[in-house]
Amino acid sequence: MDDKLRIKISIADRVYPLTVEMSQEEGLRSASKKIDIMIKQFEENYAVRDKQDVLAMCALQFASQLEQKQIDSSADNVEANERLKKINDLLASYLDK
Numbered sequence: 324m325d326d327k328l329r330i331k332i333s334i335a336d337r338v339y340p341l342t343v344e345m346s347q348e349e350g351l352r353s354a355s356k357k358i359d360i361m362i363k364q365f366e367e368n369y370a371v372r373d374k375q376d377v378l379a380m381c382a383l384q385f386a387s388q389l390e391q392k393q394i395d396s397s398a399d400n401v402e403a404n405e406r407l408k409k410i411n412d413l414l415a416s417y418l419d420k
Contacts, residue, residue, distance in 0.1 A: 334358050335374050358385075 328348055332339045332355045343351060361381045362374075371377050 335362055335378060 326345045327342050328345055329340065329342050330348060330351070332341055332351055334355055335358075341351065358381055361384060362377050365371055365377045365380050369380075371380075
């Protein structure tokens with residue numbers, strides 16, 4: 324059985340036909356809606372004349388959010404590793420007694 328779907332995604336008043344896995348459909352449709360919402364916000368709040376500029380601003384916004392999440396996750400991992408090292412040191416000292 325073929326799990327591929329043919330869907331049409333609209334972004335910035337353009338329709339893009341895609342062939343995707345069934346598991347990707349919901350995420351793509353959600354992302355498309357978020358992009359269109361962000362486009363409208365940029366157009367309402369800034370004097371933007373060109374759709375390409377708005378799309379570039381959207382791309383920057385999404386990319387910066389992803390980068391920030393990775394930075395935050397990395398910081399969380401460092402903190403967790405430090406806590407685990409302290410616990411490991413405590414256990415090692417307890418077992419050495």
